[in-house]
Amino acid sequence: MSGAGKSAGALAIDVKGLTKRFGRKLAVDHIDIAVPEGEVWGFLGPNGSGKTTTIRMLCGLLRVDDGEGTCLGLDIRSEAEAIKRQVGYMTQRFSFWEDLSIRENLEFVARLYRLPDGRAKVEGTLERLGLVKRQAQLAGELSGGWKQRMALAACMLHDPKLLLLDEPTAGVDPKARRDFWEQIHALSEQGLTVLVSTHYMDEAERCDRIAYILNGKLVAQGSVGEVIEQSGLSTFVLEGAHVRHFLSELQGKPGVDYAGFFGAALHVSGRDRAALEAAIAPYRGRPAIAVSETPPNLEDVFILLQEEAK
Amino acid sequence: MSFSIARIYAVLVKEFLQMRRDRVTLGMIVGVPLMQLFLFGFAINFNPKALPTAVSIDDPGVFARSVAAGLRNSSYFEVVAVTNSPSGARRLLQEGKVLFVVEIPVNFTRDIVRGAKPDLLVEADATDPAAGGFAIAALNGIAAAALRDDLTGPLAARAQGPPPFNLVTHLLYNPESNTRYSIVPGLLAVILTMTMVLMTCLALTRERERGTYENLLAMPATPVEIMIGKIAPNIVIGAIQSAIILAVAKYVFAVPMIGSLPLLGLGLTLYIVANLAVGYTFSTLAQNQLQAMQMTVFFLLPSILLSGFAFPFAGMPRWAQYIGEVLPATHFLRIVRGILLKNNGAPEIWPDVWPLLLFTLAVVTLALARFRRTLD
Numbered sequence: 187m188s189g190a191g192k193s194a195g196a197l198a199i200d201v202k203g204l205t206k207r208f209g210r211k212l213a214v215d216h217i218d219i220a221v222p223e224g225e226v227w228g229f230l231g232p233n234g235s236g237k238t239t240t241i242r243m244l245c246g247l248l249r250v251d252d253g254e255g256t257c258l259g260l261d262i263r264s265e266a267e268a269i270k271r272q273v274g275y276m277t278q279r280f281s282f283w284e285d286l287s288i289r290e291n292l293e294f295v296a297r298l299y300r301l302p303d304g305r306a307k308v309e310g311t312l313e314r315l316g317l318v319k320r321q322a323q324l325a326g327e328l329s330g331g332w333k334q335r336m337a338l339a340a341c342m343l344h345d346p347k348l349l350l351l352d353e354p355t356a357g358v359d360p361k362a363r364r365d366f367w368e369q370i371h372a373l374s375e376q377g378l379t380v381l382v383s384t385h386y387m388d389e390a391e392r393c394d395r396i397a398y399i400l401n402g403k404l405v406a407q408g409s410v411g412e413v414i415e416q417s418g419l420s421t422f423v424l425e426g427a428h429v430r431h432f433l434s435e436l437q438g439k440p441g442v443d444y445a446g447f448f449g450a451a452l453h454v455s456g457r458d459r460a461a462l463e464a465a466i467a468p469y470r471g472r473p474a475i476a477v478s479e480t481p482p483n484l485e486d487v488f489i490l491l492q493e494e495a496k
Numbered sequence: 497m498s499f500s501i502a503r504i505y506a507v508l509v510k511e512f513l514q515m516r517r518d519r520v521t522l523g524m525i526v527g528v529p530l531m532q533l534f535l536f537g538f539a540i541n542f543n544p545k546a547l548p549t550a551v552s553i554d555d556p557g558v559f560a561r562s563v564a565a566g567l568r569n570s571s572y573f574e575v576v577a578v579t580n581s582p583s584g585a586r587r588l589l590q591e592g593k594v595l596f597v598v599e600i601p602v603n604f605t606r607d608i609v610r611g612a613k614p615d616l617l618v619e620a621d622a623t624d625p626a627a628g629g630f631a632i633a634a635l636n637g638i639a640a641a642a643l644r645d646d647l648t649g650p651l652a653a654r655a656q657g658p659p660p661f662n663l664v665t666h667l668l669y670n671p672e673s674n675t676r677y678s679i680v681p682g683l684l685a686v687i688l689t690m691t692m693v694l695m696t697c698l699a700l701t702r703e704r705e706r707g708t709y710e711n712l713l714a715m716p717a718t719p720v721e722i723m724i725g726k727i728a729p730n731i732v733i734g735a736i737q738s739a740i741i742l743a744v745a746k747y748v749f750a751v752p753m754i755g756s757l758p759l760l761g762l763g764l765t766l767y768i769v770a771n772l773a774v775g776y777t778f779s780t781l782a783q784n785q786l787q788a789m790q791m792t793v794f795f796l797l798p799s800i801l802l803s804g805f806a807f808p809f810a811g812m813p814r815w816a817q818y819i820g821e822v823l824p825a826t827h828f829l830r831i832v833r834g835i836l837l838k839n840n841g842a843p844e845i846w847p848d849v850w851p852l853l854l855f856t857l858a859v860v861t862l863a864l865a866r867f868r869r870t871l872d
């Protein structure tokens with residue numbers, strides 16, 4: 187992991203009790219996050235769990251109902267304007283001007299931040315994106331993935347110290363996703379802090395740490411290993427010809443907290459190892475079925491957390 | 497292609513549902529026309545009465561006083577000033593404080609007694625010919641009737657027959673009562689208000705609907721910067737439009753332009769900014785584009801109907817005049833007619849300049865106060 191270990195210093199994000207209500211609904215419920223400078227944090231959670239809302243509060247786009255804290259040492263309540271100047275925020279929904287060309291969008295951003303070397307920055311970005319030839323194309327005409335890539339480039343134009351990225355790779359092809367993460371790690375080597383929300387487990391595993399939010403509450407955080415460890419989960423894998431038929435049998439058995447497919451294999455997980463073993467026992471030794479234990483992966487843990495919250 | 501009632505029904509239901517969700521717009525759709533109907537139904541008067549008038553009396557005699565009293569009692573005129581200086585009365589006319597000056601000359605009484613038929617001079621501000629027509633027609637009768645009661649005893653014979661004076665009418669600023677001269681400059685006011693408000697009323701609403709507002713807010717631009725940046729380009733458009741309208745006014749409609757063009761330019765700039773600010777304020781208030789358009793219409797109608805453009809301002813009821821006084825179009829209409837037709841200078845237009853300034857300031861303040869720096 188790129189940034190791990192060098193996080194001795196200050197915190198780029200340090201908030202406590204962050205809360206947001208929409209009417210009666212608690213969208214974000216007393217969240218504490220402390221992200222050391224230079225680390226890459228993954229922000230995970232099911233749809234509607236409050237990721238976007240949290241990120242918006244961090245960069246001053248939503249009023250904080252309760253709680254306090256700092257971003258880059260600046261108070262999120264009173265110094266939002268100063269925070270904006272040093273933060274790069276990429277919105278979940280494409281929010282650049284579709285009736286401006288790619289270049290015009292980038293130039294607009296460069297001017298708003300009053301970048302002294304704005305021209306060079308724009309040229310460099312166009313080149314890196316491979317969009318030099320298409321720079322005159324309207325942003326609205328770009329394909330979904332290219333929109334994401336342009337947006338990401340635009341929000342990094344002013345060399346922010348902190349990146350808040352809301353699902354930056356949704357709809358982006360695998361190669362571009364890999365390039366994106368290489369870029370993120372390179373930037374983090376230079377001291378940039380990143381909080382990136384995602385639904386991809388492989389991306390979560392590329393982060394120094396992850397924070398998992400559920401119904402507005404932060405329910406797990408730490409390195410991927412730690413989160414898995416904290417869950418106390420054991421997982422068995424059933425593979426073979428007819429494992430598909432076992433799913434309904436296994437669901438709801440004592441000891442089985444969660445059973446589901448992972449690829450073609452059936453994953454059966456539970457916190458109570460003894461009970462789980464008992465539940466699995468009937469399938470052991472059957473012909474054409476292989477039962478083995480596997481370290482639980484992040485997806486198992488998250489799905490379990492989500493199931494438990496129901 | 498097949499035709500399906502069921503599918504029409506599907507679309508219909510969807511539209512109704514969406515309509516119902518937008519309560520504010522729905523309220524506006526019902527409320528705005530009602531309000532406008534009552535507002536204009538009561539405010540508009542094709543036969544204007546109580547027109548502000550100055551009486552200049554040079555004659556201490558009894559007949560002069562009778563004529564003045566007759567004017568005061570008539571419903572057409574409202575005597576707002578009685579003076580003995582014709583030049584003072586003229587200044588009131590120039591400043592637009594009165595529409596008429598009735599001048600009773602020296603020896604008016606003596607000449608009537610002698611049967612010499614003195615002149616009764618009426619000067620009318622014809623920049624808006626529609627305002628004065630009825631009143632001037634009525635004046636002869638009013639003055640004659642006022643004198644009739646005084647013509648007793650030896651003079652009783654004069655009470656019969658033609659009036660014992662000559663009514664002399666001077667139509668000032670627009671001697672031929674050419675309605676184009678008043679309407680074309682008025683159109684400048686109305687067209688500008690229409691396009692300028694429309695230009696900016698979607699300024700922020702559009703950003704909000706397209707989702708770009710979040711991005712704009714996430715970047716370091718202050719509300720004032722955004723407002724100026726969004727208003728300024730439209731000033732150029734307003735300037736181009738003004739130039740076109742003024743050129744057509746001059747070369748096609750032959751509207752006289754006797755006043756100072758730089759002064760007019762100044763007034764135009766102020767007026768354009770005022771209207772752009774109104775539109776921008778609407779865009780900070782409206783939730784969606786439909787609401788922004790409704791607000792714009794809500795503003796445009798009184799600007800046309802209560803500003804003195806469509807109907808004479810002086811003829812409206814007092815409360816409607818108060819509403820009119822708030823509108824930029826009212827003041828700009830006076831400025832532009834004043835400069836073009838009356839050769840008004842800075843001192844004469846100042847009474848209409850400061851309300852424009854005040855209006856702009858108030859609207860801008862509201863816009864900045866309503867500008868939401870957050871998404872909630």
Ligand SMILES: Nc1ncnc2c1ncn2[C@@H]1O[C@H](COP(=O)(O)OP(=O)(O)OP(=O)(O)O)[C@@H](O)[C@H]1O
Nearest residue numbers: 208211213231232233234235236237238239240278
């Ligand atoms: N403007 C709003 N008004 C009312 N409720 C809102 C608003 N924005 C978000 N919410 C609610 O707040 C909760 C959190 O939403 P949020 O967008 O933060 O979720 P998320 O974790 O980003 O989800 P996703 O993964 O789908 O992007 C949801 O229940 C959502 O319905």
Ligand SMILES: [Mg+2]
Nearest residue numbers: 237238278352
């Ligand atoms: Mg989201």
